[in-house]
Amino acid sequence: xxxxxxxxxxxxxxxxxxxxxxxxxxxxxxxxxxxxxxxxxxxxxxxxxxxxxxxxxxxxxxxxxxxxxxxxxxxxxxxxxxxxxxxxxxxxxxxxxxxxxxxxxxxxxxxxxxxxxxxxxxxxxxxxxx
Amino acid sequence: xxxxxxxxxxxxxxxxxxxxxxxxxxxxxxxxxxxxxxxxxxxxxxxxxxxxxxxxxxxxxxxxxxxxxxxxxxxxxxxxxxxxxxxxxxxxxxxxxxxxxxxxxxxxxxxxxxxxxxxxxxxxxxxxxxxxxxxxxxxxxxxxxxxxxxxxxxxxxxxxxxxxxxxxxxxxxxxxxxxxxxxxxxxxxxxxxxxxxxxxxxxxxxxxxxxxxxxxxxxxxxxxxxxxxxxxxxxxxxxxxxxxxxxxxxxxxxxxxxx
Amino acid sequence: xxxxxxxxxxxxxxxxxxxxxxxxxxxxxxxxxxxxxxxxxxxxxxxxxxxxxxxxxxxxxxxxxxxxxxxxxxxxxxxxxxxxxxxxxxxxxxxxxxxxxxxxxxxxxxxxxxxxxxxxxxxxxxxxxxxxxxxxxxxxxxxxxxxxxxxxxxxxxxxxxxxxxxxxxxxxxxxxxxxxxxxxxxxxxxxxxxxxxxxxxxxxxxxxxxxxxxxxxxxxxxxxxxxxxxxxxxxxxxxxxxxxxxxxxxxxxxxxxxxxxxxxxxxxxxxxxxxxxxxxxxxxxxxxxxxxxxxxxxxxxxxxxxxxxxxxxxxxxxxxxxxxxxxxxxxxxxxxxxxxxxxxxxxxxxxxxxxxxxxxxxxxxxxxxxxxxxxxxxxxxxxxxxxxxxxxxxxxxxxxxxxxxxxxxxxxxxxxxxxxxxxxxxxxxxxxxxxxxxxxxxxxxxxxxxxxxxxxxxxxxxxxxxxxxxxxxxxxxxxxxxxxxxxxxxxxxxxxxxxxxxxxxxxxxxxxxxxxxxxxxxxxxxxxxxxxxxxxxxxxxxxxxxxxxxxxxxxxxxxxxxxxxxxxxxxxxxxxxxxxxxxxxxx
Numbered sequence: 020x021x022x023x024x025x026x027x028x029x030x031x032x033x034x035x036x037x038x039x040x041x042x043x044x045x046x047x048x049x050x051x052x053x054x055x056x057x058x059x060x061x062x063x064x065x066x067x068x069x070x071x072x073x074x075x076x077x078x079x080x081x082x083x084x085x086x087x088x089x090x091x092x093x094x095x096x097x098x099x100x101x102x103x104x105x106x107x108x109x110x111x112x113x114x115x116x117x118x119x120x121x122x123x124x125x126x127x128x129x130x131x132x133x134x135x136x137x138x139x140x141x142x143x144x145x146x147x148x149x
Numbered sequence: 150x151x152x153x154x155x156x157x158x159x160x161x162x163x164x165x166x167x168x169x170x171x172x173x174x175x176x177x178x179x180x181x182x183x184x185x186x187x188x189x190x191x192x193x194x195x196x197x198x199x200x201x202x203x204x205x206x207x208x209x210x211x212x213x214x215x216x217x218x219x220x221x222x223x224x225x226x227x228x229x230x231x232x233x234x235x236x237x238x239x240x241x242x243x244x245x246x247x248x249x250x251x252x253x254x255x256x257x258x259x260x261x262x263x264x265x266x267x268x269x270x271x272x273x274x275x276x277x278x279x280x281x282x283x284x285x286x287x288x289x290x291x292x293x294x295x296x297x298x299x300x301x302x303x304x305x306x307x308x309x310x311x312x313x314x315x316x317x318x319x320x321x322x323x324x325x326x327x328x329x330x331x332x333x334x335x336x337x338x339x340x341x342x343x344x345x346x347x348x349x350x351x352x353x354x355x356x357x358x359x360x361x362x363x364x365x366x367x368x369x370x371x372x373x374x375x376x377x378x379x380x381x382x383x384x385x386x387x388x389x390x391x392x393x394x395x396x397x398x399x400x401x402x403x404x405x406x407x408x
Numbered sequence: 409x410x411x412x413x414x415x416x417x418x419x420x421x422x423x424x425x426x427x428x429x430x431x432x433x434x435x436x437x438x439x440x441x442x443x444x445x446x447x448x449x450x451x452x453x454x455x456x457x458x459x460x461x462x463x464x465x466x467x468x469x470x471x472x473x474x475x476x477x478x479x480x481x482x483x484x485x486x487x488x489x490x491x492x493x494x495x496x497x498x499x500x501x502x503x504x505x506x507x508x509x510x511x512x513x514x515x516x517x518x519x520x521x522x523x524x525x526x527x528x529x530x531x532x533x534x535x536x537x538x539x540x541x542x543x544x545x546x547x548x549x550x551x552x553x554x555x556x557x558x559x560x561x562x563x564x565x566x567x568x569x570x571x572x573x574x575x576x577x578x579x580x581x582x583x584x585x586x587x588x589x590x591x592x593x594x595x596x597x598x599x600x601x602x603x604x605x606x607x608x609x610x611x612x613x614x615x616x617x618x619x620x621x622x623x624x625x626x627x628x629x630x631x632x633x634x635x636x637x638x639x640x641x642x643x644x645x646x647x648x649x650x651x652x653x654x655x656x657x658x659x660x661x662x663x664x665x666x667x668x669x670x671x672x673x674x675x676x677x678x679x680x681x682x683x684x685x686x687x688x689x690x691x692x693x694x695x696x697x698x699x700x701x702x703x704x705x706x707x708x709x710x711x712x713x714x715x716x717x718x719x720x721x722x723x724x725x726x727x728x729x730x731x732x733x734x735x736x737x738x739x740x741x742x743x744x745x746x747x748x749x750x751x752x753x754x755x756x757x758x759x760x761x762x763x764x765x766x767x768x769x770x771x772x773x774x775x776x777x778x779x780x781x782x783x784x785x786x787x788x789x790x791x792x793x794x795x796x797x798x799x800x801x802x803x804x805x806x807x808x809x810x811x812x813x814x815x816x817x818x819x820x821x822x823x824x825x826x827x828x829x830x831x832x833x834x835x836x837x838x839x840x841x842x843x844x845x846x847x848x849x850x851x852x853x854x855x856x857x858x859x860x861x862x863x864x865x866x867x868x869x870x871x872x873x874x875x876x877x878x879x880x881x882x883x884x885x886x887x888x889x890x891x892x893x894x895x896x897x898x899x900x901x902x903x904x905x906x907x908x909x910x911x912x913x914x915x916x917x918x919x920x921x922x923x924x925x926x927x928x929x930x931x932x933x934x935x936x937x938x939x940x941x942x943x944x945x946x947x948x949x950x951x952x953x954x955x956x957x958x959x960x961x962x963x964x965x966x967x968x969x970x971x972x973x974x975x976x977x978x979x980x981x982x983x984x985x986x987x988x989x990x991x992x993x994x995x
């Protein structure tokens with residue numbers, strides 16, 4: 020047999036370095052790590068709140084440390100990236116009939132942003148910031 | 150006619166003489182309006198008749214001439230020289246074994262495609278004498294996009310999941326399964342789901358979205374797969390709802406196949 | 409050499425080959441079917457057809473009308489019994505394709521929509537936007553996956569038929585991935601290998617359309633019928649030959665010369681129809697031969713536009729508006745934009761006639777059988793003949809289906825009736841001889857001849873001498889040149905000696921096939937001293953029914969000898985030759 024197909028190996032750990040498209044995807048996936056850590060921090064806060072005013076105050080102090088601030092800025096950036104990439108991807112999965120076609124993709128994306136804004140507004144009103 | 154000269158760097162591999170692929174550079178005099186395929190044809194005709202590659206229609210519909218052009222999976226008949234610099238690197242499609250030069254082995258896709266039953270499945274065939282199935286423009290619109298796949302394999306070359314796990318059924322085959330699932334004439338979704346929602350089916354997709362970005366026919370396989378995930382999840386829950394779920398599912402599907 | 413034994417071998421997996429394969433599998437599930445193709449089925453050139461497929465389905469239409477359009481369109485060179493059969497079968501075949509999932513465009517009530525096409529008095533062309541051939545091919549290919557009896561040999565290049573005792577007993581092929589020769593021993597062979605438009609420089613045909621199957625049959629002694637009839641499609645893109653469907657004109661597009669004048673009215677196709685309201689069977693909806701010939705006359709008068717790729721006229725679709733263009737013609741809009749840099753919504757597209765289709769081909773009777781027992785043919789490679797001297801647009805996609813199926817049924821009947829069995833030893837001897845002949849190509853001493861060089865000379869002589877208009881002098885020069893090129897081909901060597909996916913040897917063989925066919929085109933054209941349909945002689949400008957209401961039959965006489973040209977009567981059932989009237993007069 021004269022055939023000898025050549026298989027080009029795909030690097031198992033660095034495959035996403037091959038192009039920008041994969042890197043952006045990895046960034047989206049990694050963003051969930053920051054969101055997870057942020058949630059863990061939040062859960063810890065609730066725990067401290069249940070433990071009494073001292074614990075709660077210590078928690079608040081810890082939150083204002085430079086390290087915590089840096090983390091929150093990062094987490095916020097990643098959360099925003101996560102939300103934007105997912106919102107932009109939603110029209111692919113959500114096809115809503117509109118006459119003889121579908122609601123246009125950009126409209127679906129905009130609706131997500133609008134909903135996000137609305138929910139944020141309600142929360143801000145509820146917690147009394149506005 | 151304006152002319153320009155390009156450096157075409159082509160990955161060569163001849164199984165009879167080469168242990169591994171290597172790059173060969175050709176200097177090609179080109180016309181401004183040429184596509185990369187024209188430059189490759191020039192090499193074949195005038196510089197090196199041993200270069201092997203596939204092509205036919207030169208109008209982006211036969212799907213033969215997919216290649217990596219400067220690292221991107223593209224149809225070489227629709228990759229215009231005007232969009233590139235003086236140096237262009239051409240390689241066989243990623244993620245496929247190289248048979249020779251720019252020719253890759255497509256056995257894997259050809260074996261997977263029939264598994265997803267890409268044809269109309271019906272409990273009862275309608276006699277020809279009764280004429281065509283009626284299909285409203287919207288019913289056509291629902292699946293038309295997914296029927297545009299030319300099997301050019303660019304999506305497999307772009308999909309990192311397929312690169313890491315070649316068992317993954319992959320974008321084009323799944324999009325074609327979806328195409329028939331969404332066809333108002335079809336009744337085979339449950340049969341297809343046994344394959345598409347099983348191991349190596351839709352859940353292998355992590356929604357990188359690269360397939361849809363490189364698709365030359367705007368088929369959007371990523372969208373098809375996400376919709377299949379939604380439908381499959383719905384099915385899972387409905388099955389667990391017992392009789393009520395079964396009724397809901399029946400009414401959903403009977404609405405689709407009403408003629 | 410690997411030997412495969414099968415009941416029926418089909419060569420070519422485009423529309424006709426796939427339809428035949430499915431028909432065989434349905435006729436008898438016990439039948440073993442081998443489908444050979446030099447490319448994967450979905451690469452077959454059926455995919456490039458755009459406009460649609462004709463079949464009578466609407467209440468305002470009639471089989472008789474489709475018959476008279478087709479026969480008149482073919483300038484009475486069609487065999488009318490074949491046309492009748494074709495037209496009767498057409499609606500069933502198109503409906504069957506609908507049942508298999510073909511995404512035909514629809515009316516608002518959900519019924520299949522039809523569009524106007526050139527030379528058709530009534531709208532009867534089924535279409536799937538402007539990718540009808542693509543959808544037909546993929547529907548057939550995907551449906552064929554249902555049938556385990558269909559064994560495909562993809563990327564296997566068939567080189568020769570195996571003929572034993574005057575019967576076809578299989579074929580020989582090169583498996584591209586290994587370079588090994590295989591013999592497929594079969595009780596019957598169906599050729600569905602397409603046309604050979606690639607013998608011309610400007611063509612809508614893909615690279616694979618090199619007429620291998622026609623040449624194979626020709627060398628095995630089957631005459632090639634009506635080879636002088638080569639269809640120019642009036643609207644191709646000038647630089648690449650890319651097809652802009654006749655659907656462009658069906659939807660209301662018009663042709664203009666450099667002054668913006670709709671010149672077709674000067675060539676017996678007037679009066680001018682109102683813009684955006686195409687009138688069937690006149691002006692832009694005239695037949696392809698007349699439109700391409702009108703271009704030639706405009707060119708002679710200096711009314712064409714000079715572009716860097718030669719003379720052009722304009723296809724104007726601007727009045728259709730963006731919405732309609734996007735709905736009905738999205739693919740050609742993209743093609744014109746990408747390959748010519750023109751958006752047809754806002755600008756006129758420069759176009760010119762390009763070689764599109766060969767009316768002629770392997771001589772078959774109405775059952776798709778050739779004179780060689782065990783050999784059948786369907787599709788563009790065959791000549792039944794339903795297309796006569798000029799095919800009407802949208803008849804050929806339907807032809808694939810009707811005669812693909814019919815070839816399969818005839819092959820089954822042949823196997824059952826004649827109780828034919830394959831003489832394995834004799835077939836093997838034949839195949840071994842073929843293998844030796846192919847091997848010898850590699851042993852030819854390397855000379856100065858190159859495939860590309862010979863091909864270019866073939867292009868030049870075909871374009872120069874056997875184009876839209878021909879005469880004695882041009883055809884004599886072309887036949888002489890082709891005889892010389894066939895001689896020189898004998899010394900053409902294969903430079904690439906390797907086994908795996910050797911496209912060099914494939915191109916050498918394809919060129920050999922094209923040169924043989926080109927010679928039948930030129931020789932048949934030289935002998936036909938009249939003008940009919942797509943065959944126009946400047947020195948014999950009238951149709952001559954007394955002498956030439958006949959099919960030409962070109963028979964092989966050896967590797968370097970020109971073909972023998974003979975004639976066969978045309979079958980006429982109900983329509984006597986008359987005047988082709990595209991003046992828009994009510995008939």
